[in-house]
């Protein structure tokens with residue numbers, strides 16, 4: 001039984017280290033879909049993510065809704081982030097996740113150009129809305145299955161010091177939930193991988209130019 005944990009909208013100097021501590025305690029590898037704006041603000045956190053064996057994915061520069069943006073701006077959002085991650089971490093991402101699951105055609109075209117695999121998710125506990133750590137943990141545990149990809153949030157669009165309106169901001173419930181559900185999933189027999197290592201992890205979450213995400217997955221941040 002193998003599944004994947006993903007953390008979006010970071011890095012955060014406050015919450016990402018707490019997530020990394022928990023993952024390290026359990027020997028689990030995860031994927032962090034970071035925003036270029038935050039990468040530039042918090043480069044040390046980015047380097048720690050890589051140093052501890054996790055995978056970085058591209059989550060655009062400033063977390064806009066891509067659908068409706070001019071194609072040149074979509075390209076800029078993704079390309080600048082790709083460049084910043086590569087410069088700061090020495091790793092070039094191979095995974096892309098659109099903000100809000102809004103995989104606009106222009107974004108998928110840029111992904112094809114840059115060798116980025118668009119990836120969605122299959123379990124959305126809506127942690128960013130702070131429903132309570134028990135609720136988050138229970139939603140993840142209820143969605144656990146072989147091939148599942150969990151969408152969590154370790155950071156905030158705009159960064160810790162200037163969180164965007166509506167972005168939630170406080171990720172302490174996400175951290176507390178992780179410390180609850182991760183040992184339970186391990187006890188239940190789950191192992192954890194990263195989608196770059198296992199591309200067919202969840203067929204429904206792997207997108208191409210010809211496969212838009214189903215409407216029910218377009219809920220996250």
Ligand SMILES: [Zn+2]
Nearest residue numbers: 008009099221
């Ligand atoms: Zn996001």
